[in-house]
Amino acid sequence: MTENIKVNVHHVTRVEGHGNIVVDVRGGTIEKCELQIVESPRFFEAMLRGRPYHQASHITSRICGICACGHATASLRATERALKVKLSEQTIRLRKLVFHGEMLDSHILHVYMLVAPDFLGVGSVIPLAKTHPEVVKRALRMKQFAGDLCATFAGRHTHPIAMTVGGFTQYPSMTRVEELRERAEAMIADVDATVELFGTLPWPNFERETEYVALVQPDEYGFIDGMIASSDGYTLPVEQYRSVTNERLVPHSTAKHTAFNRDSYMVGALARFNLKHEQLHPRAKAAAEHLGLRAPCYNPFLNSAAQVVEIVHCVDDTIRLLDETLTRGITWEAPAPVTLSPGARGVGACDVPRGTLFHEYQIGEDGLIEEANCIIPTGQNLGNIDRDMRALVPKILTEPEDQIRLKMEMLVRAYDPCISCSTHFLNVEFVGK
Amino acid sequence: MATKPKIAFFDFTSCEGCQLTVIDLLQTHLGLLDLVEIVQFREAMSEKDEDYQIAFVEGSCTRKGDEARLLQIREQASMVVALGACAHLGGINALKNRWAIENVQTYVYGKNGKDAYESYPARPISAVIKVDAVIPGCPIDRYEFLRVVQLILQGRKPRLPDYPLCVECKLKENACLNTLGKPCLGPITRAGCNAICPTYGDGCEGCRGWHPEANFTYMREILRGHGLSDAEIDARFTMFNHYQFQHMGDEAPITTPISPAKDEPLPTSTFAAPKEA
Ligand code: SF4
Ligand code: SF4
Ligand code: SF4
Numbered sequence: 001m002t003e004n005i006k007v008n009v010h011h012v013t014r015v016e017g018h019g020n021i022v023v024d025v026r027g028g029t030i031e032k033c034e035l036q037i038v039e040s041p042r043f044f045e046a047m048l049r050g051r052p053y054h055q056a057s058h059i060t061s062r063i064c065g066i067c068a069c070g071h072a073t074a075s076l077r078a079t080e081r082a083l084k085v086k087l088s089e090q091t092i093r094l095r096k097l098v099f100h101g102e103m104l105d106s107h108i109l110h111v112y113m114l115v116a117p118d119f120l121g122v123g124s125v126i127p128l129a130k131t132h133p134e135v136v137k138r139a140l141r142m143k144q145f146a147g148d149l150c151a152t153f154a155g156r157h158t159h160p161i162a163m164t165v166g167g168f169t170q171y172p173s174m175t176r177v178e179e180l181r182e183r184a185e186a187m188i189a190d191v192d193a194t195v196e197l198f199g200t201l202p203w204p205n206f207e208r209e210t211e212y213v214a215l216v217q218p219d220e221y222g223f224i225d226g227m228i229a230s231s232d233g234y235t236l237p238v239e240q241y242r243s244v245t246n247e248r249l250v251p252h253s254t255a256k257h258t259a260f261n262r263d264s265y266m267v268g269a270l271a272r273f274n275l276k277h278e279q280l281h282p283r284a285k286a287a288a289e290h291l292g293l294r295a296p297c298y299n300p301f302l303n304s305a306a307q308v309v310e311i312v313h314c315v316d317d318t319i320r321l322l323d324e325t326l327t328r329g330i331t332w333e334a335p336a337p338v339t340l341s342p343g344a345r346g347v348g349a350c351d352v353p354r355g356t357l358f359h360e361y362q363i364g365e366d367g368l369i370e371e372a373n374c375i376i377p378t379g380q381n382l383g384n385i386d387r388d389m390r391a392l393v394p395k396i397l398t399e400p401e402d403q404i405r406l407k408m409e410m411l412v413r414a415y416d417p418c419i420s421c422s423t424h425f426l427n428v429e430f431v432g433k
Numbered sequence: 434m435a436t437k438p439k440i441a442f443f444d445f446t447s448c449e450g451c452q453l454t455v456i457d458l459l460q461t462h463l464g465l466l467d468l469v470e471i472v473q474f475r476e477a478m479s480e481k482d483e484d485y486q487i488a489f490v491e492g493s494c495t496r497k498g499d500e501a502r503l504l505q506i507r508e509q510a511s512m513v514v515a516l517g518a519c520a521h522l523g524g525i526n527a528l529k530n531r532w533a534i535e536n537v538q539t540y541v542y543g544k545n546g547k548d549a550y551e552s553y554p555a556r557p558i559s560a561v562i563k564v565d566a567v568i569p570g571c572p573i574d575r576y577e578f579l580r581v582v583q584l585i586l587q588g589r590k591p592r593l594p595d596y597p598l599c600v601e602c603k604l605k606e607n608a609c610l611n612t613l614g615k616p617c618l619g620p621i622t623r624a625g626c627n628a629i630c631p632t633y634g635d636g637c638e639g640c641r642g643w644h645p646e647a648n649f650t651y652m653r654e655i656l657r658g659h660g661l662s663d664a665e666i667d668a669r670f671t672m673f674n675h676y677q678f679q680h681m682g683d684e685a686p687i688t689t690p691i692s693p694a695k696d697e698p699l700p701t702s703t704f705a706a707p708k709e710a
Contacts, residue, residue, distance in 0.1 A: 041550045042446060042495075045705035046537035047528035052668050058638065059672070062525040065450025065572065109456070126471060129463070137463075144460040155633035157457075158450040158572050162633040169634030247707035249545060362704070368664075371704040 019417065021408050023393055033390045035382060035412060048372035053079050053338075053363050054165055060359065060374065061159040066109070068159045069102040069150055070352030071359075071374075073224060077348030078359040079165050083338035090331060091167045092224075094153050097321050098163065099223050099350070100314040101149030105157060106353035107269070107307040107314075108146060110416045111198065112139035115304045118410050119201045135197065142190050142311075145183055149318065152176050166335030174330065181322045184315060191315050195287045198308045204407060207298040208391045210384055211262045212271035213244065215351045221272070221279035221313060223351040229275050231296065232261045238349040241358045245375050257383040258375070264383030267355025268415065269306035270297060284313035300388050303414045307353075340365050354378055354416050378417045385415055438586065441473035441485040442516075443506055445492030445499050446526050446555065450572040451517035452491055458575040465579070468586060485509060487585060489568075491516040493526040493555040500561050507562040512585065515557070515564045516578075518571035518640050523676030525571065526555035530675055533693040536700060543706035544699075557676060566591045571640035571673055574626045594624040597644050598637055602628035610636050616659050618669060621647035640673045649686035663688040 024032035044063055048056060057075040061068040073095060080087065113125040116135065122128045129136040147157045152172045155161030162170040215226035216235070228236045228244055236244060245258040259265065273280075277288065277295045288294070291305045340363070348359045355377030362371035388411060396404055442452055452474070459465060472482035488510035494503060507513055518524035529537045534553055538546045558564060568574075568581055568591075581591040598619040602609070610617040610631055617636035619628065623644040630637050649670070656666045667689045671678055678685040679692055 041538075041541065041552055042526065043529045043537040043541050043552070046532065046540040047525075049540070050531070050668075051528075052665055055668060055672060059525060059528070062448045062450070062571065065448040065453045068448070068450060113456075126466070126474075129466065140460040140463065143457070147457055147460070155629060155635075156572075158448075158453055161630050161635050164635065170632075249542060249707055360704075371702060373705040 019412070021389070021412060023389070023404075023408065025393065025397065028397075030390060030393060033393055034386050035389065035417075037382070045372045045374055048361070048369045051369050053083065053361070053367050053369055056359075056361065056369060056372075057163065057165070058159065063374065063376070065158045066106050067102065067352045067354070067357070069098050069154060069157065069163070070350055070357055072154075072160050072163055073099060074348040074350040074352075074357045074359040074374075075361075076163060076165055077225065077350065078346045078361045079348070079363065080338075080346065081348060082344040082346030082361055082363050083165070083340060084344075085166045085336050085338055087336060088167065088333055090328075090333060091336070093321055093324065094168060095163065095224060096222070097318060097325075098150050098154045098160065100318045100321070101146050101151075101153075102157065103223065103314045103353055104146035104311060104318075105143055105150070106416075107311050108139055108143045110353070111194075111304050111307050111311075112136070114413055114416070115410075116197075116201075118406065118413070138190050138193060142187060142194070145187055148183075149180060152180055164335050165338060167333055168335070171330050171332055174326070177322060177325055177330070181319070181326060184319050184322060187315060191312055194308060194311060195290055198305060199290050199292075203292075203299065203301045203305065204410065205299070206301060206388075206392055206395065206411075208300070208388055209296075209298045210387070211260060211265035212274045212296075213260060213265045213267050213356060213380070214272040214275045215349055215356055216276055217279075220317075221276050221281075221284075225349065226351075228349070228356065230260060230265070231271075231274055234261070238347050238358070241347060241349065241360070241375065245358070245380060247375065247379070258380045259383060264387050265380065266300070266384045267351075267377045267380045268303055269310050269353070270300065270303040271355065272351060273297070273306040273309060280309065281313050281316040283316055284309050287312045300384075300411065301414045303416065307416070340367055343370070352377060355380060378415075381415050381417065385412060385417070437468065437470040438487055439470045439472045439482070439485040440487040440489065441471070441482075441510075442475070442489045443473070443491065443502075444475065445490070445503075445520070445558070446495040447492030447517070447519045449491065451519075451568075451570075454572045454575050455489075455578060458579060462579060465582070469582070483509065487512045487514065489514050489516045490520050490558055492558075493519045493523050494558055494561050495526060495555045496551050496553055498551070503558060503561045512565045513558075513562060514566045514568060514581070514585075515559065516568055517573050518569060518642075518673050520558045521567045521569050522642050522674055523555050523557045524640070524673050527676035527679070528671070530554040530679060531691055531693070533697065536693065536697065539706070540700045540702065541705050543703070546706070555676065567593065569593065569623065569641040570626055574629075577625055595645050596624055597647075598622040598624045598626070598628050598631075598641075600624055601626075602631050605632060607631050610634075611655055611659075614659055616656050616661060616669060618652065620655070621649065621652045638669065638672050642674060642677070653686065667691070 020036040057072040060075045061072040063071050117124050117128050150157035154163050162168050212231040216229040217226040244260045274296045288309045293305045342365045345362045350357050358375040360373045361369050364370050396407055472485050488506045515521045584591045601624045618639040619637045621643050622637050622639045623641045667687050678687050
């Protein structure tokens with residue numbers, strides 16, 4: 001049995017950003033077990049001060065290249081709530097389509113390129129392209145659809161162009177919408193194959209119950225707006241996000257940690273699944289069943305499985321929304337007007353691929369931003385990752401060092417941490433062996 | 434076949450959107466992997482090899498520790514390519530340069546944030562090392578990336594368009610936004626993105642930097658014609674090019690402060706700062 005072990009994984013690769021895992025066990029006791037964030041801080045909140053409100057969504061989409069549409073949407077919602085903008089039904093529907101495109105793009109990238117190589121026994125997606133070309137080709141095909149879905153309505157996935165305060169600056173032709181609808185249909189076979197593939201993977205057996213937090217909507221498994229819900233039984237309006245996130249500094253990370261009713265909580269696909277699985281489209285429910293995912297699920301490794309379930313859900317919901325758009329047609333609407341007033345405040349909340357994201361702005365009568373706050377999902381998950389690692393390490397201490405290292409990396413990767421947004425991530429450091 | 438050139442990707446302070454754009458390009462051009470050997474690409478792979486000839490560098494230099502890594506890359510690579518506006522211009526990251534570092538540290542992390550979160554004013558990588566080629570944009574245009582890689586592989590030097598964005602925009606037969614009352618920086622911006630923003634109904638924000646003949650006075654007149662205040666125009670000029678204007682000193686065609694003023698007080702707001710432990 002290993003009594004003393006020090007694991008240092010430097011720059012855990014295949015995670016967006018820079019982080020190190022440090023595990024230090026002496027005489028069988030855990031001295032240290034944490035995920036260190038070593039990314040350079042970027043100070044987005046500070047740079048928004050004094051900028052015109054209409055720049056906010058274009059500046060904050062640059063927080064993260066993967067969640068660009070998510071940041072843009074949360075930013076627009078914060079601005080729109082502050083400036084009392086009333087959105088049309090069409091704007092809300094088209095934004096959902098853009099959001100699904102990003103959800104799909106991000107989840108496909110994560111499960112296929114970052115998670116699957118661990119299970120298929122290759123170092124990364126590049127050798128995977130040699131050993132399992134059909135898998136990689138399928139992933140790229142699906143990702144391309146996702147990117148094109150964003151691009152059709154927003155111009156570009158990284159970084160969206162046509163989404164603006166109050167609506168859109170451009171609309172696609174119906175031919176492009178029809179073409180997307182056909183491609184969505186054709187994607188169903190790839191979605192089924194995805195569920196098949198991930199149904200065969202041996203997820204590590206590990207459970208730790210925690211608090212799960214997500215946005216909930218009355219009538220759908222949605223991602224934009226809603227109420228903040230916790231598995232501990234609380235539901236709050238998004239304006240009260242500060243009483244959920246309670247941000248604090250920790251010495252080992254450039255990202256702030258959060259805590260609600262316990263020491264830490266989890267956001268993201270698994271949290272959403274646990275809180276609102278009943279609202280999934282029927283095929284997504286069947287996929288969950290096939291993947292062995294049952295709510296409530298306390299195995300953080302299965303966050304990747306929940307992402308697969310959301311891939312199914314988003315494709316089906318995309319088809320529904322495209323059909324509605326084809327039936328109703330697209331009206332060329334000008335963006336809805338804003339009302340400026342002194343010290344206007346607004347909160348925008350979205351469930352982006354990695355979990356709940358909050359933006360809050362205060363905008364002056366001159367249209368310039370006076371105060372800004374952004375709370376990103378990975379920051380909310382960090383405290384929970386530390387606690388999962390601490391629970392996992394004693395269970396795997398007898399395994400060979402490279403196995404410990406791989407499991408720790410896989411755990412962190414399961415959370416899909418996007419560190420460039422919380423700031424950057426990953427490295428496992430075996431200290432003192 | 435001759436040995437494939439080894440290429441590596443590096444990221445500094447960035448959103449990683451340019452690297453992701455490269456991954457997006459592979460969706461349709463997987464054959465690129467037959468022409469080059471990727472030896473480092475943290476975004477997509479765990480493997481790492483320090484032996485490479487071409488380095489693509491994304492992100493700005495924003496702290497002391499970045500400099501050594503940049504110098505090391507320069508030492509190894511025979512060709513360094515700046516990937517995207519962060520590396521090329523400083524980009525969005527340089528918006529924080531408006532304030533002293535202590536100011537932004539305090540605003541985001543509270544009064545204990547000053548010591549813990551090392552940072553200095555954002556700079557393009559060319560402020561630290563010699564750069565051989567640039568792929569502009571925020572994010573890069575995937576087809577321009579492809580063109581540049583092809584040129585490099587043929588041993589030719591990539592050249593950027595030195596004419597304004599309006600040329601491309603006109604070729605696409607877009608209705609000009611500036612004539613429709615919507616501000617657009619196309620007249621001063623370097624072409625190469627196929628005028629993607631105006632094509633989607635939104636004015637150009639200058640993410641590719643200025644073309645050599647950019648006339649800021651004329652541009653300001655056009656924007657004033659839309660009823661924009663000088664402060665608003667400055668905000669548009671500086672969105673991606675804050676660093677460039679700062680380094681023009683008194684010559685900068687900007688009317689509002691873009692650098693920290695002496696004795697500017699630290700922010701007392703706790704709007705973004707966490708609770709003190
Ligand atoms: S240039 Fe833009 S897209 Fe590229 S890394 Fe920087 S912020 Fe991201
Ligand atoms: S829309 Fe912009 S880029 Fe296009 S022609 Fe007009 S000013 Fe030039
Ligand atoms: S149109 Fe302007 S802002 Fe948009 S990508 Fe091109 S250079 Fe950048």
